[in-house]
Amino acid sequence: MKLLRTVEEVRQWRAEMRSIGRRVGFVPTMGALHAGHRSLIDAARSGNDAVAVSIFVNPTQFGPQEDFDRYPRPLEADLALCREAGVEAVFHPDVSVVYPPGFCTWVEVRGPLSESFEGAIRPGHFRGVATIVLKLFEIVQPDSAYFGQKDAQQACLIRRMIGDLNLPVELFVCPTVREPDGLALSSRNVYLSPEQRRKAPVLYQALKRAEAAVLQGETRAEVVHRLMVETVATVKEAQLDYAAAVAPNTFLPVETIEDDVLLLIAARFGNTRLIDNLPVVRPRNA
Numbered sequence: 440m441k442l443l444r445t446v447e448e449v450r451q452w453r454a455e456m457r458s459i460g461r462r463v464g465f466v467p468t469m470g471a472l473h474a475g476h477r478s479l480i481d482a483a484r485s486g487n488d489a490v491a492v493s494i495f496v497n498p499t500q501f502g503p504q505e506d507f508d509r510y511p512r513p514l515e516a517d518l519a520l521c522r523e524a525g526v527e528a529v530f531h532p533d534v535s536v537v538y539p540p541g542f543c544t545w546v547e548v549r550g551p552l553s554e555s556f557e558g559a560i561r562p563g564h565f566r567g568v569a570t571i572v573l574k575l576f577e578i579v580q581p582d583s584a585y586f587g588q589k590d591a592q593q594a595c596l597i598r599r600m601i602g603d604l605n606l607p608v609e610l611f612v613c614p615t616v617r618e619p620d621g622l623a624l625s626s627r628n629v630y631l632s633p634e635q636r637r638k639a640p641v642l643y644q645a646l647k648r649a650e651a652a653v654l655q656g657e658t659r660a661e662v663v664h665r666l667m668v669e670t671v672a673t674v675k676e677a678q679l680d681y682a683a684a685v686a687p688n689t690f691l692p693v694e695t696i697e698d699d700v701l702l703l704i705a706a707r708f709g710n711t712r713l714i715d716n717l718p719v720v721r722p723r724n725a
């Protein structure tokens with residue numbers, strides 16, 4: 440496995456892959472890799488001849504009060520996971536490589552996709568995400584890229600950007616990997632105290648309760664919303680940021696659930712924000 444630290448090194452590796460006709464799958468990450476990341480790597484592995492992973496804690500997607508400095512960076516363990524998973528190349532640049540002095544070009548996906556939910560709570564977050572992902576696509580030039588459903592709004596925004604900018608990258612969105620008690624794996628779960636960790640599955644429980652209601656025919660988004668709010672309210676450690684039913688491709692809230700819907704939830708446990716979501720496929724009438 441190659442550890443690449445500069446843009447030139449990645450370009451050289453990519454040129455080698457191209458010269459021997461290898462299809463490259465790409466998994467962008469911020470490191471602190473877990474089984475969720477591993478599932479993306481495995482998907483990339485099975486659909487391509489070579490896999491590249493980036494490990495880069497991207498400062499421009501963190502707000503000034505957020506956890507950029509304390510974000511976990513266990514590089515050796517991350518490299519071991521990549522090696523074990525059969526990754527060919529890891530791109531792990533310094534911040535100055537990605538954002539050299541004078542950097543001033545940004546990618547902005549406008550509208551509800553970047554301004555609602557995570558975008559409303561984290562102003563500028565999706566500008567940072569779109570900018571780093573476009574840069575990484577330009578540097579790595581993958582045939583396909585793998586993102587997690589766990590960050591549904593991010594995946595949706597990247598899909599939009601790929602379409603709007605005619606990027607020659609095929610996007611795959613992989614299912615959320617969870618702990619046995621339903622908590623979605625996240626690099627931020629390590630921040631939770633033992634008590635918060637015990638209570639954190641309430642987010643998944645709220646989503647599942649809401650899903651059950653929709654599958655039983657509930658169409659009123661207001662009722663579905665209330666179910667999620669009430670479920671989270673049973674846990675005093677959790678402060679709800681939002682719970683909503685949205686259209687999966689636009690993130691516009693729905694009032695009447697007549698079609699497939701995406702349930703969103705986000706809450707704070709102390710200083711730790713957790714997000715989760717559940718796509719609900721409504722049974723079709725025969």
Ligand code: AMP
Binds near residue numbers: 467469585623
């Ligand atoms: P991150 O390192 O948090 O930026 O995540 C890198 C990629 O892994 C993103 O596409 C995430 O959506 C994805 N990811 C994170 N957690 C999970 C999970 N539990 N299951 C599946 N994919 C995930």
